[in-house]
Amino acid sequence: MPAADTLFELPAPSHDSAVPVCWSYGMGAESTAGVVRSLLEPGFGPPELLDDFSNLIVMTAQTGDEWRSTCALVERFVLPILNQHDVRMVEVARAGPAVADGIVVLQDSRSPHRLHPDPVESGFFSLSAENRANGVMPQLAGTRKCSVKAKGWPLDRWRATELGSTPYLHAVGYNIDEGGRILIDSAARFGGRRSPFYPIHEIGWTREQCRLFLHDLFGVWWPKSLCRQCCYVSRDEWPEQLARFIVAPAEGVHHLIDEYTAVALNRHAGLFGRAGTLEARLRRDNATAVLELADHELASTEWALYRVRRCYLAKAQAWRSVEIAHRGDRDTEQQLLRRLAAGLDREPVTEAGHTRLWLAEPTPDRYPHVECFYVAAPAEVHPKQRSGFELRFAAHAPDDLLELDIAAADLVHALPTGAMSRYPSIPSDPFGRGLHTTRLETSS
Structure with missing residues (x-):
C-alpha cells in the first residue's frame, strides 16, 4: 500500500501513450496469483494492459527480513514467467532509516533471475535493523506502520521518480476479506496520478482460493509472505510461521535476541503484545534449535x-x-x-x-x-x-x-569492573527456565 500522499520532486510526465500498470508484488499468495493470472490469462488484467505487457511493471520492496524460502519460490516459479513474457521487474529497498537516505534500486530488469533479500549482501537498510537500534519490536496497535515504512514508501518513491506526473494504474492484491484495508489504500491518489484497483478482491477470491490456484499451477502450497518478526500472525497462521522457525533457525534467531532486548527495556514489548512473546510461543511448541541458538548468541x-x-x-x-x-x-x-x-x-x-x-x-x-x-x-x-x-x-x-x-x-x-567473580551473578537463564522471581510485577 502507498505510504502516504508524500510530496516528491517529480520529473516531467512521460509522453508514452500507454498507461503504466504497476503491480505491487508482495510475494504472497494473493499478489502471486494476481500477477500470474495477468500474464497467463488474457483478459484478467485491466483493459489498459497491453497485449505484449510492455507497460506492466511488477514491483517488489525488500524489507530485509523476508523468509528466504518465500524468495526461493518466487525465483523458481514466478521469475521464469516474467522472463518468458519480457515483463519489467523492479526491486527496491530503503537505503537508510530517514527519508533523506532515499532508496536502493536492487534491480530494474526484463530478465530477472534472482531476488535480493539480504540487506548485508545487497547494501540496503532492513526493518529489523531500525527496530534493533531503537530497542523495539513491530507494534500491533494502529496502522501497519512497518509495512508502510519498509514496503509502501520505497515503492512510492520509485514510482514518483520514474513516472513523474504520469498517471498510472496500481494493482494491489488484497483479497475479498480485506475490504477495510482497501478503504484506507484507495484514499491515496497522489494528486490524481494513482488509480488503484484490486483484482483479487474484484473476483471475490479468498487467500485460500489463491493458494489453491497456485497449487494447481505449480504443485506447491504458497506460504504467507511476511517478515520473520511479523506481529500480525494469527492463531491459524502460527503453525506455518512455527514451521519456518523450525526449518530455518539461523534466519530467525536474531529476532529472538531483538525481542529479548526490547522486553528488557520495556516489559510490555513482546512481539504479540498482550498475547505474549515470540520466545514463549517457540518454547511452548518445542522449537528447540532456534532457542538454543539464541542462548548461545546471548552468551557470546x-x-x-x-x-x-x-x-x-x-x-x-x-x-x-x-x-x-x-x-x-x-x-x-x-x-x-x-x-x-x-x-x-x-x-x-x-x-x-x-x-x-x-x-x-x-x-x-x-x-x-x-x-x-x-x-x-x-x-x-x-x-x-x-x-x-x-x-x-x-x-x-x-x-x-x-x-x-x-x-x-x-x-x-x-565501581571497578574487574575481579567480580566473588559477587553472585544475576541468573543467566535468559528465557525463563527456572528463574526465581524476587517480586512479581503486574502489567497494566
Missing part, C-alpha cells in the same frame, strides 16, 4: 548496562531516554547491576528472564509520572533521548528520585 555477544527513564504524560504517551552506562560481556554487566543494587541498598527485581534495578516504578493510576531503572541486555540499542527530556523528567521526578539517580550514576562510574 556484547552486553550493556542500560539506564532507562520514561516520563508518562498520559496513558500510552511516554517520552523515553535510553543510555548505556557500561559495556562488557554478560557476566560483567549482570554482576555490575547486582553491585549497583547493593551499593544503593535496593533489591533488584527479576521477572520473566530480566533483572531490573528500579529507582522509580511507574504509577499508572495517575499522570504525569516517571519511571527509572537499570537493566543488563545485549548492547544493540543506540543511546537515544528526545530533545527536552531532561527538563521534562526533572519537572515530574521527586527530589529523592533525582538524588538517587545521581547517586546511581556516580556509583556506576566508581
Whole structure:
C-alpha cells in the first residue's frame, strides 16, 4: 500500500501513450496469483494492459527480513514467467532509516533471475535493523506502520521518480476479506496520478482460493509472505510461521535476541503484545534449535548496562531516554547491576528472564509520572533521548528520585569492573527456565 500522499520532486510526465500498470508484488499468495493470472490469462488484467505487457511493471520492496524460502519460490516459479513474457521487474529497498537516505534500486530488469533479500549482501537498510537500534519490536496497535515504512514508501518513491506526473494504474492484491484495508489504500491518489484497483478482491477470491490456484499451477502450497518478526500472525497462521522457525533457525534467531532486548527495556514489548512473546510461543511448541541458538548468541555477544527513564504524560504517551552506562560481556554487566543494587541498598527485581534495578516504578493510576531503572541486555540499542527530556523528567521526578539517580550514576562510574567473580551473578537463564522471581510485577 502507498505510504502516504508524500510530496516528491517529480520529473516531467512521460509522453508514452500507454498507461503504466504497476503491480505491487508482495510475494504472497494473493499478489502471486494476481500477477500470474495477468500474464497467463488474457483478459484478467485491466483493459489498459497491453497485449505484449510492455507497460506492466511488477514491483517488489525488500524489507530485509523476508523468509528466504518465500524468495526461493518466487525465483523458481514466478521469475521464469516474467522472463518468458519480457515483463519489467523492479526491486527496491530503503537505503537508510530517514527519508533523506532515499532508496536502493536492487534491480530494474526484463530478465530477472534472482531476488535480493539480504540487506548485508545487497547494501540496503532492513526493518529489523531500525527496530534493533531503537530497542523495539513491530507494534500491533494502529496502522501497519512497518509495512508502510519498509514496503509502501520505497515503492512510492520509485514510482514518483520514474513516472513523474504520469498517471498510472496500481494493482494491489488484497483479497475479498480485506475490504477495510482497501478503504484506507484507495484514499491515496497522489494528486490524481494513482488509480488503484484490486483484482483479487474484484473476483471475490479468498487467500485460500489463491493458494489453491497456485497449487494447481505449480504443485506447491504458497506460504504467507511476511517478515520473520511479523506481529500480525494469527492463531491459524502460527503453525506455518512455527514451521519456518523450525526449518530455518539461523534466519530467525536474531529476532529472538531483538525481542529479548526490547522486553528488557520495556516489559510490555513482546512481539504479540498482550498475547505474549515470540520466545514463549517457540518454547511452548518445542522449537528447540532456534532457542538454543539464541542462548548461545546471548552468551557470546556484547552486553550493556542500560539506564532507562520514561516520563508518562498520559496513558500510552511516554517520552523515553535510553543510555548505556557500561559495556562488557554478560557476566560483567549482570554482576555490575547486582553491585549497583547493593551499593544503593535496593533489591533488584527479576521477572520473566530480566533483572531490573528500579529507582522509580511507574504509577499508572495517575499522570504525569516517571519511571527509572537499570537493566543488563545485549548492547544493540543506540543511546537515544528526545530533545527536552531532561527538563521534562526533572519537572515530574521527586527530589529523592533525582538524588538517587545521581547517586546511581556516580556509583556506576566508581565501581571497578574487574575481579567480580566473588559477587553472585544475576541468573543467566535468559528465557525463563527456572528463574526465581524476587517480586512479581503486574502489567497494566
